[in-house]
Amino acid sequence: MSETVRLTEEKATALVAAAFEASDVSPANALSTARALVAAEADGQVGHGFSRVLAYAAQAKAGKVRGHAVPEVSQAGPALLRVDAGFGFAFPALDLACARLAALTRETGIAAAAVHRSHHCGQLGAHVERLAKAGLVAIMVANTPRAMAAWGGTSALFGTNPIAFGAPREGHEPLVIDLSLSKIARGKIMAADQRGEAIPEGWALDAEGNPTTDAGAALKGTLVPAGGAKGAALALMVEVLAASLTGAVPSREATSFFDAEGAPPGVGQFLIAVDPGAASGGTYTAAFEALAAAIEAEDGARLPGTSRHARREAARRDGLTMSAALHGKIAALAQAG
């Protein structure tokens, strides 16, 4: 077993933020981004947690992410915000978008924020959860670098294009749904490729559009959408909402979130928030609790997102684990600043 370091969330946040500050990121942007990565790690979303720190720092150093970007909000209509992330990290822009969207939605009943010139937004569930904790029902979509083909096609035109949904509850943590529209996360195929293992049929297509079990061929091809043609159609919907509608770079042209090569990815996020009391005429809370009770009464069924809460509590109690190798690299980066 490889050596690990145990850190409280506070210590982990301070360490990661220091590494970003040392990589030409403003203190405010470094803190926002560090908090988001640590929160993802605590939620067990490790693909959006500590594993991203070195790649993010390298992108900031290279200028692929503008570490000193200051996100700007403009009012595109009485209920519609545009948020320019300025080719910086996504999290400072989303902190601002969520705060402004929550305040606006309480006035208008429904409102949206169109975020563009943005970057990897991590676990979408965290953003809709913030809106749900503010008492709002929230939908969020994001486009991501190319991964999936149009149905019947072979070129990767769409990202994994995730959808998230948050709904407030009284006396309980909010409902949080967070899913990508590919059947399997690209990370699982990358891991199989690194181990030299085959992948199950049905996960991916090669560059010619044929089913493949070769992880390397899959990485040169496309991911299979969840639910076949229906998932591909939903990925197109997300592409239009998160990129065409926000003015962001489309998935097929966005550069990688993982390396420091090329122009900023410039992807987009689109967030919608609704006041459930206003929309339902005051019946939302009772209706949602009855639905939740019906689901929880089923043997074997549960509300999505509940395992995340358990992991989060464990992290708060026991701290987070980081490999000693990664800890050493992040600490060296922070000390070099």
Place this chain on the structure above:
Amino acid sequence: MSETVRLTEEKATALVAAAFEASDVSPANALSTARALVAAEADGQVGHGFSRVLAYAAQAKAGKVRGHAVPEVSQAGPALLRVDAGFGFAFPALDLACARLAALTRETGIAAAAVHRSHHCGQLGAHVERLAKAGLVAIMVANTPRAMAAWGGTSALFGTNPIAFGAPREGHEPLVIDLSLSKIARGKIMAADQRGEAIPEGWALDAEGNPTTDAGAALKGTLVPAGGAKGAALALMVEVLAASLTGAVPSREATSFFDAEGAPPGVGQFLIAVDPGAASGGTYTAAFEALAAAIEAEDGARLPGTSRHARREAARRDGLTMSAALHGKIAALAQAG
């Protein structure tokens, strides 16, 4: 081959409207509903077309649908409309919702309509298409009588809970995506049951939650969601948006759209419209056309909804076909009025 009658869309609309009027439906509601069913038939969505006429008429006669309902709109916030369909047919309420929503969205940038005390809304694509033809990007969700279980459960808590998406194009028909979240439409299983045929494994579960190829057992059980756990999570999202959020009857309690038994189904629909010019800072049209061109450049891929346009043109040119048996029943109903 069974005998058929060929009708122009105008004649079909007049015939169906007369049958509804003879079934205690107001002339305005009869016309709105007849138009929607004929349009679905012309689009090739036969499950939402002529096949519904007799069941609709029977429900109006029985008072399960209130044929003289007058839909009412109230402003729940500057950007949020509530539409009370009054336990009438859905189409008059949705005509009103789409017209008011289009006008409001042009002022606010984004707006929504929460429709409740509603009924079967047919092909959702037709409603988002109207909003897209008005220059807006539109999302619509609906809940429907119980059909699918929560993931891991056995009771039907969700309907097939469709999602539709419309996006305007310049010089082309809008993009229209319209899909239910079950892997297979219930109608296909009903047809197999009537023919006494087995269904493929993977379509449905029996009442104990086990996979079944017995169509009869499937009809007593639940439909499998498209994309497995992800489809089930999206069905829950639609249930919250279309029912809990609008104040409608939840899928698990809604009565059938097919028979005249019991209370009105009282389901809900939730529609969101966004002004794409405002959201994108004026870049939407060029961005969408570039995306459409990238999809159409792929061998074997196409934009969803294009086959519907071809069928619609054929119907306009050649008229619609109705079985002589159904035509006789509808004509008898109309003449009895």
